[in-house]
Amino acid sequence: MTFRQARYDEPSIWDMTVPPPTAPPPGITTVPERFRRKKAVQWPELAEPEVVRHYTRLSQMNFGIDTAFYPLGSCTMKYNPKVSELLARRPGAAEIHPNQPEATVQGALELTYRLERILSKVTGFPEISLQPGAGAHGEYAALLMVRAYFRDRGELPLRTEVLLPDTAHGTNPASASEAGFTTREIASKDGCVDLAALRAAVSKRTACFMLTNPNTAGLFEGEILEIAETVHAAGGLLYYDGANLNAILGVTNPARMGFDVAHLNLHKTFATPHGGGGPGAGVLAAGEKLAPYLPVPRVAKTGRRFRLDYDRPKSIGKIKTAYGNFGLDVRAYAFAVSHGEEGLKQASRRAVLNSNYLGAKLGKFLPRPFRTLVKHEFVLSGAPLHERGVRTLDLAKRLLDEGVHAPTVYFPSLVEESLMVEPPETESKRELDHFAEAFERAIHDTPENLHAAPRNLSVTRIDEVRAAREPRLSWKDLRNAAVKVETP
């Protein structure tokens, strides 16, 4: 298949018409003169069909799961079921307000309650909150809960350190420091936590150890029970980053592995769409120790009525407006009940099977730095490409020309020139084989062609250095730059 992306010379929206008028909008008589806008908003006045065509054309210059295999490691780009989109747009889901009386949103509360019960069974933790906006927001909220827990125990002045492996997602250390902790990275051994290094690192200062399992190298941390024991023996808590939960549904769960608290990403494991970067939906799942600190409100059931419970004196309070991304909860609920027990198990089994299969195939072209028994994703090193004057980046761009999305590149950083590949359960063997063939063509292409890639997309290789060196971040910047050029 020869792939060609649409390439429109589509003007920016502000170049589609005459410059907008600057005369002020008609004033609202009750608004004091000083408060009124003196100059109209600088934005074009366009007919609806022009706007629709503009954004439709832009959409055609964009890869999505629906247009391309999208094996981004750590991102779980599985097919987003259409039925979920349908249901989230029902008036009973979209046209309800968080400040409506509880009696008029019983269905929403019950759906939330049911989804929470499902996630409780999936994680093994008794209590769930759907409030976080996304995964990192869940991490942050959980760490605030950890702080509150140690404050209540009088240990806070001491327990200010969060430990993490060097394979951790960047959000982990960032969330920890935003929540007021210092962070310390533990070097991995063969891609997994080095238990001896962890034992040496834990202390009275340890608040928690943040871990993803399987980790970002796609490896299952087989010593997880010993890890839990080590952290707990030091009086610390164990945090589960649920970004990779898709590998272990029905096999193990964070509670069983010894974790105390977890966040999940409904936009990964439960297939809510990634939306070009968001919205996501984060989930907090907590064991007995941290459950009292979950954000308010919680959804409670009294008899057959559902209500929002604000009577949680130890709660950290609110971390976001309203109760979470309900529109995504509807989608995740539909996904979960469609699968059921066996379906979710099969999702993990097939994702892991796909990953091992594709890993074996691509392992013929590039070295795999760790053991080859992986879970839902695997890592390759593009280091040997150096000999031909080529980098992982070039390979990624060349893959785009094949009409497939590139894997995650340059993460995890402990692998030189890394590529991280995650082929989720919704991909058929045919798609995997097709990707392997595309990969083979790409890697065997000439260095010239690899450097020149991509050629088949709406643009060729983008100058990212220039973007950072001369930041032009809005139409206003472009206008100002244009003026500068014209002035001698």
Place this chain on the structure above:
Amino acid sequence: MPRWISDEPGEEAALLEALGIPSVDALFADVPKKARVGRMGLGAGREEPEVVHDVDKLLDRNRPLSHFATFLGGRIAYRYAPAAVDAIVSRSEFYTSYTPYQAEASQGMLRALFEFQSLWVELTGLDVANASLYDGATAAGEALLLCRRIHEGNRFLIPASLPWEEKSVLANYASGPGLRVEEIPFDARTGRLDLDFIRKAVASKEVFGVLADVPNGFGHLDEGVLDLKSIIGDVPLVVAADPLSLSVLEPPGEYGADVVVGEGQGFGISPSFGGPLLGLFACRKEHLRQAPGRIVGATVDSEGRPAYTLTLQTREQHIRRSRATSNICTNQSLMALAFVVYASVVGPRGLATLQTSLAEKARTLATALGGIDGIQAPRFDSPYLGEFSIELTRGNSSDFLDRLRRRRILGGHSLADPRPTAPKEPERILVAATDSVSEKDIQRYATTARAWSSAGGRS
């Protein structure tokens, strides 16, 4: 088994054969026995028609807003979105894409986000905007942290009239670095910020930022906000602005705001029980490298064509890790797309016309409620746009709102913090004019309120 998991006959066997293993179980051999679980305890999977039926049965137990005359507002608006917005947002090239790490493959989303950033810059009068945050409240939280990075001090001032949810979110964002959030009292008659309080606080040299919202938590416009910057000097000013109001109000950048945040849901995004929402964030150029979140920049490709890419990523968690300006990774890109499509379809004149019409409706309602015994409407003697507060001088908000609801009117929401530990507050209700209410609905609201009053403030 859902048909979304591939299960062609013989497919799994072929995969296993290629790996030389007898069963998928072999791939989980590294999970210790003691860590394994048996059944999760979930039900059997269901076919698509059954799932639709089940979810519809649940959703049918909700009363959608169209069932009522709706006067609910606050940060989350009930506002008509032209069908064109959802048509664009439903393009699966957009909604099934990931964060545009591979810029060449994602020009569509990057350009839409660049246009979104440009629009928020135009509305606010500031220099740079990011590509979105989770919601208005968390955007305010990020603004607080930004202020601390650019100014010394340990006290952050916020209006006492700010919605309780936002106060709680801000308290959480401040708690990490051990900062204090303090409430600025307001004038009992006008609801305006106590500028003397701010003056004194700033004189202590301990204040690293001041936040004011436009309109404020009571729905009113506080002219004092226009003078804030001259009072606080080099202390950063954060303005939390309703984007629709900016179609007719002075851009906060013009009166000295250093950061402008906002909740963008009202621009083409359905209320959906409070999420997904859209956090808006803009700041001055000099603080760009301290800003949180993804930012899209314009550049060129190797053949000189205009092109767009995520830029200045060294601020972000995946590069800077514990020293990142924020932990945010997933944002609200698709909602940002809805925002810019909405504004472009409605157009700047359309936005101003809409805001004007909501303001007229609100004034009609306030006038109609004005003379009723037991209701102070509006509660504050200050200008307002589409929303204002009322205060019940007898009875309570929940009885009042219940009575309205029985007449199929959602009359607003109580401003009180619902947590049992919260101090007792006056019976204040935020009332919003929405584009769906008619003159008749407004008169029905007033008639019902009069009946409530004649009944002695009982439901």
